[in-house]
Amino acid sequence: MFRLSLKSILARKGRMILTALAVIAGTAFLSGVFIFTDTMRGEFNTMFGDAFAKTDAVVRSASSVKGEFDEARRDRMADSMIARVAAAPGVDEAEGGVTAIAAITVGDKIIGQDGPPKLGTSWSPSDASPFTLAEGTAPHGPDQVVIDRGSAKTGKLKVGDQVTITTIKGVRQFTITGIATFSGRDSSLGATWALFDLPVAQEFVTGEPGKIDEIYVTGDGSMSDQQLVESIQKSLNDPSVEVITGAQMTKENQDTISRALDALMIFLVIFALISLFVGSFIIFNVFSISAAQRAQENALLRAVGARRSQVTLAMFTEAVIIGLIGSVLGCLGGIGLAALVLKFLTSANFLPSDTSLSMKPTGFVITVIVGVVVTVLCAIVPAIRSGRVPPLAAMRDVAIDRADMSRKRLIGGVVVLLAAIGSIAAGLTGDKQLLGLGAGLLFVTLIVLGPLLAGPFARALSPLFTRISPVAGRLAARNAERNPKRTALTAGALAIVVALVVTVATMGATAKASVRQIFSESVVADYTVSGKQAQLGLPPTLMAEIQSADSIDALAWAVSFVNMKSTSSADKPASARATVLDGAQAQRILQVNFQSGSFAALNSDTMLVSKRNADDNSIKVGDTYDVTTQNGVTRQVKVAGIVDTNLFGARILSRDLFTDSGQLMLDFAVFVKAADPQTITTLEQIVKKYPTAQLQSRSQYISDQSSQIDGFLNFIYGLLGMSLFIAVIGIVITLLLSVYERRREIGLTRAVGMTRRQVRASVLLESLLTSLLGVLLGAVLGVALGWVVFQAIKDEGLSVYELPMSWVIYTAVGAVLLALAAALWPARKAARSNVLEAIATT
Numbered sequence: 001m002f003r004l005s006l007k008s009i010l011a012r013k014g015r016m017i018l019t020a021l022a023v024i025a026g027t028a029f030l031s032g033v034f035i036f037t038d039t040m041r042g043e044f045n046t047m048f049g050d051a052f053a054k055t056d057a058v059v060r061s062a063s064s065v066k067g068e069f070d071e072a073r074r075d076r077m078a079d080s081m082i083a084r085v086a087a088a089p090g091v092d093e094a095e096g097g098v099t100a101i102a103a104i105t106v107g108d109k110i111i112g113q114d115g116p117p118k119l120g121t122s123w124s125p126s127d128a129s130p131f132t133l134a135e136g137t138a139p140h141g142p143d144q145v146v147i148d149r150g151s152a153k154t155g156k157l158k159v160g161d162q163v164t165i166t167t168i169k170g171v172r173q174f175t176i177t178g179i180a181t182f183s184g185r186d187s188s189l190g191a192t193w194a195l196f197d198l199p200v201a202q203e204f205v206t207g208e209p210g211k212i213d214e215i216y217v218t219g220d221g222s223m224s225d226q227q228l229v230e231s232i233q234k235s236l237n238d239p240s241v242e243v244i245t246g247a248q249m250t251k252e253n254q255d256t257i258s259r260a261l262d263a264l265m266i267f268l269v270i271f272a273l274i275s276l277f278v279g280s281f282i283i284f285n286v287f288s289i290s291a292a293q294r295a296q297e298n299a300l301l302r303a304v305g306a307r308r309s310q311v312t313l314a315m316f317t318e319a320v321i322i323g324l325i326g327s328v329l330g331c332l333g334g335i336g337l338a339a340l341v342l343k344f345l346t347s348a349n350f351l352p353s354d355t356s357l358s359m360k361p362t363g364f365v366i367t368v369i370v371g372v373v374v375t376v377l378c379a380i381v382p383a384i385r386s387g388r389v390p391p392l393a394a395m396r397d398v399a400i401d402r403a404d405m406s407r408k409r410l411i412g413g414v415v416v417l418l419a420a421i422g423s424i425a426a427g428l429t430g431d432k433q434l435l436g437l438g439a440g441l442l443f444v445t446l447i448v449l450g451p452l453l454a455g456p457f458a459r460a461l462s463p464l465f466t467r468i469s470p471v472a473g474r475l476a477a478r479n480a481e482r483n484p485k486r487t488a489l490t491a492g493a494l495a496i497v498v499a500l501v502v503t504v505a506t507m508g509a510t511a512k513a514s515v516r517q518i519f520s521e522s523v524v525a526d527y528t529v530s531g532k533q534a535q536l537g538l539p540p541t542l543m544a545e546i547q548s549a550d551s552i553d554a555l556a557w558a559v560s561f562v563n564m565k566s567t568s569s570a571d572k573p574a575s576a577r578a579t580v581l582d583g584a585q586a587q588r589i590l591q592v593n594f595q596s597g598s599f600a601a602l603n604s605d606t607m608l609v610s611k612r613n614a615d616d617n618s619i620k621v622g623d624t625y626d627v628t629t630q631n632g633v634t635r636q637v638k639v640a641g642i643v644d645t646n647l648f649g650a651r652i653l654s655r656d657l658f659t660d661s662g663q664l665m666l667d668f669a670v671f672v673k674a675a676d677p678q679t680i681t682t683l684e685q686i687v688k689k690y691p692t693a694q695l696q697s698r699s700q701y702i703s704d705q706s707s708q709i710d711g712f713l714n715f716i717y718g719l720l721g722m723s724l725f726i727a728v729i730g731i732v733i734t735l736l737l738s739v740y741e742r743r744r745e746i747g748l749t750r751a752v753g754m755t756r757r758q759v760r761a762s763v764l765l766e767s768l769l770t771s772l773l774g775v776l777l778g779a780v781l782g783v784a785l786g787w788v789v790f791q792a793i794k795d796e797g798l799s800v801y802e803l804p805m806s807w808v809i810y811t812a813v814g815a816v817l818l819a820l821a822a823a824l825w826p827a828r829k830a831a832r833s834n835v836l837e838a839i840a841t842t
């Protein structure tokens with residue numbers, strides 16, 4: 001039987017290729033994810049390894065606060081520490097450095113893509129520095145800067161050109177004296193770098209003269225790195241600082257990036273598995289069609305003595321071989337997908353041009369195993385049915401599927417649907433995890449009840465299709481009706497993609513509507529000043545200039561990370577994100593409901609919390625917390641109010657607390673209330689001085705905030721595009737196999753007068769019927785899923801449910817057009833079939 005399986009595959013190469021296509025498409029996405037993340041991980045590891053290759057030890061503050069991406073934000077040290085470190089035994093060289101946000105601009109254009117960081121740092125002549133001059137000279141004095149070669153290429157800059165640089169201290173003009181590389185690369189994975197001499201960097205980049213972030217140490221070779229660390233630690237004898245080896249520093253950076261890449265990989269793998277799930281419909285459908293078309297062959301095998309188990313095992317063997325071939329080819333396809341992404345990233349200067357693809361063996365093994373397992377699972381039911389074919393089936397000439405007549409299917413589908421409704425109802429009143437179970441059961445309902453709906457749907461559309469083309473329309477409807485499970489599975493693959501797109505669009509529209517509502521209700525400012533790129537923020541000097549203008553009232557708000565610990569708990573301090581603003585200004589600019597307290601109660605000794613935060617953590621007015629800022633200062637604050645809005649997150653701290661501690665912060669936005677309409681001219685003149693800032697009206701700002709989610713949504717749609725591609729492939733495969741199965745029937749209809757045009761029309765209309773069923777089921781399921789997801793996460797700040805009907809319509813029309821386009825090849829093949837060969841019986 002094994003030899004028979006091999007011969008069967010070789011004898012039907014076309015069917016094998018069609019079956020493998022769905023496997024290839026799904027596994028290509030999965031392997032592409034592994035290749036891309038492995039390549040990025042390898043590039044980051046190499047970059048950080050090169051950056052600290054000549055650094056033997058690093059001295060830094062022992063006080064740290066975890067940032068948004070689990071990175072450590074540390075206190076700064078006095079630069080007098082450099083001399084103390086240099087005097088330690090075993091030290092040959094000690095260089096202090098600082099790093100903070102610094103945006104390079106030419107005119108009003110920011111150099112670099114939105115996303116990668118814009119950084120300023122101190123120049124070091126040490127060989128241990130990752131920066132090496134490629135052109136020009138090192139910076140000296142308050143008006144000189146060196147930039148990375150990637151920024152120079154992007155901005156078409158050269159030595160001697162003037163650039164504007166914006167930092168936490170404001171805006172200044174600098175002359176480019178040199179162009180540098182980072183560890184031999186044009187840049188560090190898309191980041192832009194502005195390098196100043198240390199005093200300028202301390203004063204202008206960090207705003208803290210006399211302070212440094214870290215000290216990079218090179219040993220004299222008399223001791224190992226670990227011995228050097230111990231020597232420095234002993235020499236300093238200061239618990240406020242810590243000393244680590246250069247290898248530890250490298251590993252910390254690599255681990256931070258690795259965690260971020262792991263999260264990205266999991267996110268991408270989810271969509272790869274969605275593509276495989278969609279592809280499984282196609283794989284199952286192809287095996288089912290194959291089993292039906294080989295009913296005579298299997299019946300003959302049974303008649304000459306083959307056991308059921310042998311016939312079943314033969315199809316399993318085919319599934320394993322096809323799954324293996326498809327998965328291996330999918331890995332090759334993944335290399336192509338990853339190469340396309342890599343080309344895009346290199347063209348955007350995010351990666352060096354000489355970056356090469358890499359894939360660990362585990363990624364290849366996982367992809368092949370997943371591909372084979374999915375293929376075999378899809379072949380279980382068709383294989384069992386093949387083994388159950390009675391010998392008398394050898395007399396049949398066509399394959400007919402009566403799966404829609406199954407009472408068990410109807411009962412099972414109703415039970416699953418009721419279970420889904422029950423889980424959703426229970427999730428709305430109790431455990432939200434049951435909402436996820438209910439959503440999953442809705443997909444199962446689609447799979448189970450789909451064949452029951454295909455037949456009635458085809459009969460319902462038959463009169464309409466008959467009007468379009470009397471002969472072709474009736475034939476298309478009957479072809480879809482007589483194989484309802486095949487039609488339902490093909491439509492089901494498309495339905496899943498449509499459902500996911502509608503769900504994502506619904507959540508995007510809901511999020512945007514919620515943001516618009518929150519800002520519309522809470523912010524009564526006339527104008528808003530914000531950064532052109534959110535990561536850059538606004539220098540505090542901008543707010544100071546706005547406040548100094550006549551007839552203007554303004555509120556600036558920032559974001560900071562702090563360590564917080566309840567004074568009533570023995571738990572360790574936990575890192576938290578806090579919004580920072582001035583209470584008196586907020587009282588005049590914002591209209592926010594309070595459960596208790598007010599903005600007037602916010603000062604350096606108090607804190608406000610959101611209602612949700614208070615409910616989730618049993619926080620009440622009067623509770624006290626120890627708050628440690630990023631520069632290591634600890635203050636005790638009391639909860640003075642509970643605010644009923646999600647505008648500023650879980651907790652709000654006073655700007656006075658940070659001013660008293662000496663910590664500088666970039667503002668996130670400035671809300672401006674102008675008593676005199678003519679003050680817009682004054683605002684424009686102020687904002688014009690800051691090339692990273694933009695002035696917007698209230699409506700423009702609200703619209704801009706709500707549209708920020710569009711980039712993420714487009715990314716999701718792009719990932720779902722692979723699933724849509726697989727669904728379209730499924731339509732092509734199903735129609736091609738259907739045309740092959742009905743070649744005799746098509747030949748007979750041609751022999752009695754049916755034209756090629758009518759044959760093409762019948763295939764196209766069958767595709768239209770299938771796509772309409774898929775779109776209808778997908779739209780209904782997508783709307784239901786969107787509502788379920790909204791109910792599950794509405795406590796996260798989503799206050800308005802909005803169904804984007806335009807997106808539902810666009811998705812439906814687009815899916816139908818793609819399905820019709822996919823049917824062109826099968827339709828042409830059917831129309832060009834040889835009539836004499838089709839009707840021949842010998």
